[in-house]
Amino acid sequence: MDFSLNEEQRAWQLKARKFAQEEIRPISPQRDQIADPRETFDWEIVRKGSRLGFRTLAVPKEWGGHGADFVTQALVMAELARGDSAIAKTFSQCWKWSHLIADCCTPDQKSRFLKPFLEDETFLLGLAGTEPNAGSDNRFPPADDPKAGWRLRAERQGDEWILNGEKCYIANATVGKLFFVTARTNPNVSITDGTTLFLVPSDTPGLRVGKAHNKSGWRFYQNAGLIFEDARVPDANRVGEVNGGNKTRGSGRVSRFGDLEYAANAVGVCDDAVGAAMQYARNGRLAGKAAIEHQMMQLKLNEMHMLTEVLRSFVMRVAAESDGATAHDVVNNVLLMNFSSRAIQRVCDLNLEIRGGAGVSLMDAHAEKLMRDAFIWTHIADDSAQRLRAVRHLLKATELKESDRRKLAA
Amino acid sequence: MYDLHLTAEQLEFRETVRDFVEREVKPVALHPDRLEPFEKPLLLDLLDKASRMGLRTLALSEEAGGAGADGLTSCIVLEELGAGDVDIAVALAQTSLLGGILFGQRMAPEQRKRFLPQFTADDRYHLAFAGYDPDPDIGWSYHRPHAAESGVETTAVRQKSGEWVVNGVTRFTPNATIAKLFAAQVRTDAKKPGMSGVSTLLVPRDTPGLTVRDPAWAGSGANGKAFINWYHGAGGELVFKDCRVPGDHLLGKEGDPIRIGGIPQLAAINLGIGRAAYEAAVDYAKLRRQGGRNIIEHQAIGTILAEIAIKLEVARNMVWKAAWAADHPDAVADRSLSDLPLETIARVFTSEVVHEATEGAAECFGAMGVMRDMPLQKYVHDALVFLHSEESNSAAKLRVAEAVASYRRPVAV
Numbered sequence A: 001m002d003f004s005l006n007e008e009q010r011a012w013q014l015k016a017r018k019f020a021q022e023e024i025r026p027i028s029p030q031r032d033q034i035a036d037p038r039e040t041f042d043w044e045i046v047r048k049g050s051r052l053g054f055r056t057l058a059v060p061k062e063w064g065g066h067g068a069d070f071v072t073q074a075l076v077m078a079e080l081a082r083g084d085s086a087i088a089k090t091f092s093q094c095w096k097w098s099h100l101i102a103d104c105c106t107p108d109q110k111s112r113f114l115k116p117f118l119e120d121e122t123f124l125l126g127l128a129g130t131e132p133n134a135g136s137d138n139r140f141p142p143a144d145d146p147k148a149g150w151r152l153r154a155e156r157q158g159d160e161w162i163l164n165g166e167k168c169y170i171a172n173a174t175v176g177k178l179f180f181v182t183a184r185t186n187p188n189v190s191i192t193d194g195t196t197l198f199l200v201p202s203d204t205p206g207l208r209v210g211k212a213h214n215k216s217g218w219r220f221y222q223n224a225g226l227i228f229e230d231a232r233v234p235d236a237n238r239v240g241e242v243n244g245g246n247k248t249r250g251s252g253r254v255s256r257f258g259d260l261e262y263a264a265n266a267v268g269v270c271d272d273a274v275g276a277a278m279q280y281a282r283n284g285r286l287a288g289k290a291a292i293e294h295q296m297m298q299l300k301l302n303e304m305h306m307l308t309e310v311l312r313s314f315v316m317r318v319a320a321e322s323d324g325a326t327a328h329d330v331v332n333n334v335l336l337m338n339f340s341s342r343a344i345q346r347v348c349d350l351n352l353e354i355r356g357g358a359g360v361s362l363m364d365a366h367a368e369k370l371m372r373d374a375f376i377w378t379h380i381a382d383d384s385a386q387r388l389r390a391v392r393h394l395l396k397a398t399e400l401k402e403s404d405r406r407k408l409a410a
Numbered sequence B: 001m002y003d004l005h006l007t008a009e010q011l012e013f014r015e016t017v018r019d020f021v022e023r024e025v026k027p028v029a030l031h032p033d034r035l036e037p038f039e040k041p042l043l044l045d046l047l048d049k050a051s052r053m054g055l056r057t058l059a060l061s062e063e064a065g066g067a068g069a070d071g072l073t074s075c076i077v078l079e080e081l082g083a084g085d086v087d088i089a090v091a092l093a094q095t096s097l098l099g100g101i102l103f104g105q106r107m108a109p110e111q112r113k114r115f116l117p118q119f120t121a122d123d124r125y126h127l128a129f130a131g132y133d134p135d136p137d138i139g140w141s142y143h144r145p146h147a148a149e150s151g152v153e154t155t156a157v158r159q160k161s162g163e164w165v166v167n168g169v170t171r172f173t174p175n176a177t178i179a180k181l182f183a184a185q186v187r188t189d190a191k192k193p194g195m196s197g198v199s200t201l202l203v204p205r206d207t208p209g210l211t212v213r214d215p216a217w218a219g220s221g222a223n224g225k226a227f228i229n230w231y232h233g234a235g236g237e238l239v240f241k242d243c244r245v246p247g248d249h250l251l252g253k254e255g256d257p258i259r260i261g262g263i264p265q266l267a268a269i270n271l272g273i274g275r276a277a278y279e280a281a282v283d284y285a286k287l288r289r290q291g292g293r294n295i296i297e298h299q300a301i302g303t304i305l306a307e308i309a310i311k312l313e314v315a316r317n318m319v320w321k322a323a324w325a326a327d328h329p330d331a332v333a334d335r336s337l338s339d340l341p342l343e344t345i346a347r348v349f350t351s352e353v354v355h356e357a358t359e360g361a362a363e364c365f366g367a368m369g370v371m372r373d374m375p376l377q378k379y380v381h382d383a384l385v386f387l388h389s390e391e392s393n394s395a396a397k398l399r400v401a402e403a404v405a406s407y408r409r410p411v412a413v
Helices: A007-032 A043-051 A069-084 A085-104 A106-118 A245-249 A254-283 A295-323 A332-355 A365-380 A382-408 B008-029 B044-051 B069-083 B085-104 B109-121 B267-286 B300-328 B342-364 B364-372 B374-388 B393-404
Strands: A125-128 A153-157 A158-170 A180-186 A195-201 A208-210 A223-234 A363-366 B126-130 B155-158 B164-173 B180-187 B198-204 B210-213 B218-220 B228-231 B237-243
Touching: A007 A043, A007 A365, A043 A085, A069 A085, A069 A254, A069 A295, A085 A106, A085 A125, A085 A180, A085 A254, A106 A223, A106 A363, A125 A208, A158 A180, A158 A195, A158 A208, A180 A223, A180 A245, A195 A223, A195 A245, A195 B085, A195 B109, A254 A295, A254 A332, A254 A365, A254 B180, A295 A332, A295 B393, A332 A363, A332 A382, A332 B374, A363 A365, A365 B228, A365 B342, A365 B364, A365 B374, A382 B300, B008 B044, B008 B069, B044 B085, B069 B085, B069 B267, B069 B300, B085 B109, B085 B180, B085 B267, B109 B180, B126 B164, B164 B180, B164 B198, B180 B364, B198 B237, B228 B300, B237 B393, B267 B342, B267 B374, B300 B342, B342 B364, B342 B374, B342 B393, B364 B374
Parallel strands: A125 A180, B126 B180
Antiparallel strands: A125 A158, A153 A158, A153 A180, A158 A223, A180 A195, A208 A223, A363 B228, B155 B164, B164 B237, B180 B198, B210 B237, B218 B228
């Protein structure tokens, strides 16, 4: 077992650390405090990060990207998130969907979309899945209700598809140039069998941005509704088979990325919280001595460090496993994401406790921000549906192993 | 004897206030236009309305014109108000509690004659306690004598004319921005140690030399560090600069300052926040369909709601018990109740479980649980503040530990 990083991985890590310290962190508090959710975004940081390769990190080298492996992606994410979790997520959202383009799109689609993505410093990606009445049902299609899940319709008309419906909470919706869209092409079967995936540029006629969602945390990161009214999408933008959209989306590197992404981002937030708490405990004074001399402070710091290091180890293990993956077993990815939420909540809670050691009427703004950012994880990484999803994968994986065993025995 | 029946009066209070909260407070307090901005100004119209309902003078005796509510009744009412708007609840709690103490117990007849008519006649007449903190690190000085005096203190020097001249800054004063009368703890004797050199003065808001600083929601502190206001209600800072207070505004005797507390009012308000989050989650879980059924029918969501219900029921028991204990000081002496600091126990437990309860309730709402135009993020945030109110929970636990060990703190010298 070898935990050392190679030179390339180490170089990306240091480059990300420098960018986070020098460019992301200085703008983070102000961006977080802007009241209008559409105004929190900053193109300058996107351009600067793009020039350093952070937007196109995951595009394969043969297509002109940096071809970073999962270990590198995890390292870079943690470093960027240490500067600002939401800004890190804005970059990594592009890695997620560039994996999907690279693994599942045709050469024609790659040249039409990957090329402009690589050339344009402000080209951001997103995926439109969630709908007002379809959240958990998409991640976790229920046996009780086979037709549950997104309802956005795509109907074939000649060489085009006509899309009608509404998506919500869509990442990068206000700023993205290209979206993957999950659409129902057969409403009479489950979303697993009736979904087709499309590439939809943001300037598609009939597509407009809806309500910008005003989140309590991750304020820089843009989420909004997308409204499709007879939006016309050429069949050439269909990804994978008709009615095979869910299979496409669940294959290749993207199927391992999303869960790892949240967990690696959480490492950065935890590192940030631990650093701030240590500094405060060393400098602050309580009852006539340094705060850190109190056992209660030390015990809180112990727990913060412990959770952060356990999370980091689990992230690096899953990243390395995902790089060398041969099986389609993603159980650890999902469990990792679940755990990351509990770790980040607890670490940020403890950071608040340390900052508020003597009771406070003025809370440190940074500790408060981390708490709000961390709270994003609860509904996305570790809600009941995500925990149950881990078990569903676990059952499938153990079933496969069992059938292998029987085959061997026979 | 063990009896948890509420009186007809208590039940009526609860129903009336619950109805007021549902009909009038929630539609305003939880309107998306109010929830979205970072700053949430005090809802003064509703505060006045609550005042007219008698909630400002809840603990004031009936003969003085109040409702004469005891600690338990106050807590029952405050839970309801907390479920509607935490800031209104905290403001009313402070005025009501102080009204009972000042007019009912501590003012001399002359003082009462001067201030009581103004207080009862004016719906906007609020009271504030500008506390003097002899040891801001109380709790943290666990099993050790008090740390040295903090050095930040407000002093009052008696003039030949009998007047007091007050100087200093009282950093955090609940109700400061709305109060018309302050009960200010001031050091009147620099030589006497601890609280024996401290007295309470009655300082009307319009006294020359007194300025109330209305804090910004966020800003930069003295050390250049950015901060966020982290309290409920209408807090502020009092600045006394050669503030001349008439000699007969001394409350009681020198060296015998008032103490407030004992009644778990804040815990009751906090409990109200937990209940509001819980009720919102139950309502939503009955409506929201995912997984082929209303989500309340899924074991996962049902269990979250059950855990919240369990926590809130237990917390309410403790809040009521501590409130009843404050109403019946003899119950410790006759060994009916433990002599541990029950109010602290109620407050710490309630703040921990309500924090968990609001997060569980938010989970039921999925992404809507983190949206600023929805109430859940507000409940989560409001509950977090309670974890750090008064002394923090960490320090409170150390204080409970000292009680467990029967530790008696030597008086500071």
